[in-house]
Amino acid sequence: MGDAVLFQPDEINAGGESGAGEGTGVIEKLLPRRSYLSRPPVANIEQIVLVMALKDPSPDWQLAGRILLQAGREGLKVLCCLNKVDLVDKAEKNSVSAMLEPFPYPLLFTSAERGVGIAHLRETLQGRTTVFAGPSGAGKSSLLNAVQPDLALKTGKVSDKIGRGRHITRHAELLPLRPAGFVVDTPGFSRLSLAGLKSDQLAGLFPEFASHLGRCTFRDCSHIHEPGCAVRDAVTAGEISDCRYRQYRFFWKELIAEER
Ligand SMILES: Nc1nc2c(ncn2[C@@H]2O[C@H](COP(=O)(O)OP(=O)(O)OP(=O)(O)O)[C@@H](O)[C@H]2O)c(=O)[nH]1
Ligand SMILES: [Mg+2]
Ligand SMILES: [Zn+2]
Numbered sequence: 001m002g003d004a005v006l007f008q009p010d011e012i013n014a015g016g017e018s019g020a021g022e023g024t025g026v027i028e029k030l031l032p033r034r035s036y037l038s039r040p041p042v043a044n045i046e047q048i049v050l051v052m053a054l055k056d057p058s059p060d061w062q063l064a065g066r067i068l069l070q071a072g073r074e075g076l077k078v079l080c081c082l083n084k085v086d087l088v089d090k091a092e093k094n095s096v097s098a099m100l101e102p103f104p105y106p107l108l109f110t111s112a113e114r115g116v117g118i119a120h121l122r123e124t125l126q127g128r129t130t131v132f133a134g135p136s137g138a139g140k141s142s143l144l145n146a147v148q149p150d151l152a153l154k155t156g157k158v159s160d161k162i163g164r165g166r167h168i169t170r171h172a173e174l175l176p177l178r179p180a181g182f183v184v185d186t187p188g189f190s191r192l193s194l195a196g197l198k199s200d201q202l203a204g205l206f207p208e209f210a211s212h213l214g215r216c217t218f219r220d221c222s223h224i225h226e227p228g229c230a231v232r233d234a235v236t237a238g239e240i241s242d243c244r245y246r247q248y249r250f251f252w253k254e255l256i257a258e259e260r
Helices: 062-075 091-100 118-125 140-147 200-203 231-235 242-260
Strands: 006-010 023-031 046-054 076-085 108-109 127-135 171-176 182-185
Touching: 006 091, 006 127, 006 171, 046 062, 062 076, 062 242, 076 140, 091 108, 118 140, 127 140, 140 182, 140 231, 200 242, 231 242
Parallel strands: 046 076, 046 127, 076 108, 127 182
Antiparallel strands: 006 023, 171 182
């Protein structure tokens, strides 16, 4: 989905008032992909909106981290929506902000229900091709309906019993936005592998590490246990958030285990 092609309209149909033909013809060539996401399988995406609910279902930061790594590998712009802000009080919201600080991606608190953050979201989507990703029940389809009500996407209640979404969106769908742009609504998922990523590539996918890399004592520093590690010094100094660093360590161990 989302591939650009070179399309030769059938001669018999070409012309007409719009000059665009009747839509029949031959796909001559698949043009090179600017980006390709494996999950969801969509090509030529420019940006990703990562949607996490603050509650019902509660945020899965590990999944968020995996999605952000995938976005980084594909060179996608990122917007993180923390949705259902209407379900938490100010103190809860502030504690999430504090935990993430400093966060290296734009963060937007939203409520599809109350219209919070929707104007900003709409503006971010304008004229671009964006994919929405995140767990089932986080509110991806609801946010898109709030941005453009005539999309009329199906949404569904989160299960009270297990506190998870019910996988309402079944297939990724490419939807046109007005006046310009496309958005792909996708089915929620809860697992994402880091397959193909090497442990020594990981640090480069944490944007907030960038200014510290190359300043470690050891050139091939893994930023896990070596002395004189500039990344760990930055964590101690509060320039890199502790929870992001812990996530780095967690993923690094996972990748090392796969490499053995
Ligand atoms: N209170 C509140 N409920 C919301 C908000 N956004 C979505 N919901 C509700 O959350 C439930 C799930 O929303 P969906 O939009 O279907 O979630 P989804 O992320 O598209 O889920 P899948 O399609 O299963 O991946 C629905 O009952 C929505 O009404 C919000 O901002 N606040
Ligand atoms: Mg949906
Ligand atoms: Zn280091």
